[in-house]
Amino acid sequence: MIPLKTGNFVPLFKKGHAVTERPNDRLANLKECLSLFAEFSPKTKVFLVLLPFIILVGVYLAASDMRFRENKDDKFLPWPTKMAEATYKIAFTEDKRTGRYLMLDDTIASLRRIGIGMSLSAGSSVVAGIVVGLFPLFRLINIGLLTFLTIIPPLAILPIFFMVFGVDELVKIMLIFVGTFPWITRDIAHATEKIPKEQIVKSLTLGASRLQVARKIVFPQIMPILMNTTRLSLGSAWLLLIAAEGIAATSGLGYRIFLMSRYLNTEIIIPYVLWITFLGFVVDWTLKKFIGWNYAWYKVEEDT
């Protein structure tokens, strides 16, 4: 039997073959960390992921504390307890004037706009994308137009939108639609073109009509791609929504943020931003999980 000696030293990273003899060599440690093939232990991985957040919170608290010492009534960088109080007030107590829960109302209003806008653009762009991707005629007619449309910054035509669609719900929905439709359509058209020609020909030899090729062969294979593209477009949808709500609205998360900014009321703004981030994250995560769960074959296709 050979006695195995186990040291107490736990390195920051899993040891590679080069540095096993001298675990205390810091320089070698650092070198290994910056290696292109650096591997880290699970605990270290979690730590590294959290590190920027810890720094961010630390810096915020320090700055907040500093301002508070200078001015007891400072509102710009409120201490977290103040934010919690303000959030509790707006989220869980009835508004004095309207008797409603404002944060809930704002959330519902924003989610409704984004939901309707995205459903419209996803629904119509899947049809448009398949048609453009499948038929050379429509591809030629639309490919230049689509590229043109994707380059227009939607916010630049926002004023025109207010003139055409008024300042109510419709303009927000239209803005989300116009801002995401060309992108999703282009992605779907690309994905449709990428479906091997062999598959299309084969489905014809199996007796499919053109409509059936689109419905039974292309559409089901495009579905997970549509969801993925929609998921990625949600970022720009939020951007457009908040911009539109900031300019003209009577409710909505963006409306509240812009309203509060007039009074430098960051104790509401910061929780709202975190809340929007959280909502976005939940939707993103749900869609991702749904794709993985409902389209098991898709993931595999992507990997190979």
Place this chain on the structure above:
Amino acid sequence: MPGIRWRRTRKMTEAERKPPQKTARAYLHLENIYKSYGKKVVLDDIDLQVSEGEFITLVGPSGCGKSTLLRLILGQERPTAGAISIDGLSVGLPNPDRGIVYQKYPLFPHLTVLENIMLGPRLSQNMLSLLKRKRAIRDEAMAHLDMVKLAEHGDKFPHQLSGGMQQRVAIAQALIMKPKILLMDEPFGALDPGTREHLQVFLLELWEKRHMTVFLVTHDLEEAIYLGTRILVLSQFYCDGRGKNSERGSKIVFDEALERRATSTKAKGSEHARNLVQRIRREGFDPMYLQHITEFNLRHRDSFQTLTEEEKKR
């Protein structure tokens, strides 16, 4: 020579060299087929006549247009000139008359194995008869799955099967439509040698059982000789009376019957098979060996050739 015997080759008489009259038995018929992409001529006056139940194998050097010819028969592309007909009907866009098995993308990834097989019968029904025939279609698909010995894998997705299994499903998927002709484009090209041999035997058994007409393109000479009842060699290496530098595409330079007595793979190593491989290598694959157009080995009884006077010149 155990296992397999080839048709005895004999010297062609003058009468046999002449283009034979078109017979009524012609099942697949190609006449004066040209295909060019821009200025590049790929297929140069292809004449071909195939009887029902024949197992045609098509070989040729890479870039000779084997797959192009297959795509023309399939209807995926149209010939630049010439006419193709199957069972007397001229060929249009791909339809259930012609089944196809590709080397790649054999199946629809979003459907299970059984759904893949059922797809054909389902597509050709309208909603009402689909409901009525639901059970029948399922049973038929199960029978076909059973035929390719994959009955217990019906609920799996294609990516869960091995390459050989996927290819078997693809064959069942094509056969359920009862095509007049089954086209195969290097169907076993991506498989490892063991699986490939297994599938070759399997395909032969299926062919004998179902009396199909098969048109198989391959780059593997041994495979072509082993599988086919008739071997065609398409090649751009030949000479004719059109001058040295003229742009010419591929022609069928070799056309012979192969007689099969057994499906044992031992036949692959037989001396006769080796000789045949050597002859085909020389006559079809050797860029230095340029046969004159009037001397092609077109011994098969269905073979015919339409030549212009200019081409016939020495």
